[in-house]
Amino acid sequence: MDTEYAADIASESMSEGVEGYFWPAEARKVHYMVDGRSLCGKWMILHGHSGLSNTDGGHAMCVGCERKRVARAS
Ligand SMILES: [Zn+2]
Numbered sequence: 001m002d003t004e005y006a007a008d009i010a011s012e013s014m015s016e017g018v019e020g021y022f023w024p025a026e027a028r029k030v031h032y033m034v035d036g037r038s039l040c041g042k043w044m045i046l047h048g049h050s051g052l053s054n055t056d057g058g059h060a061m062c063v064g065c066e067r068k069r070v071a072r073a074s
Contacts, residue, residue: 020052029062032069039072040064 019034024043031038033052036045040062045051 018052020054021056022052023057023059027062028060030056030059030065031062032065038062038065039068 017035019032021030022033022038022043022045023030027043031040031043033039033043033045037043041064042062
């Protein structure tokens, strides 16, 4: 899959309006995803949201994600 195609899918998108905690296998921190993107901007989920959780699972939060998540909530 080329990057242009991936961007199209992300913008279309079936992950719109979906949010939750996400911890990629290769990441040490939990990120908070909104509309398929992490609030810190480092991660993106293209397909669905089956990996999202409504809890941080007790893992350490990504600082960038957590700061923005708190800001949104207030
Ligand atoms: Zn993050």
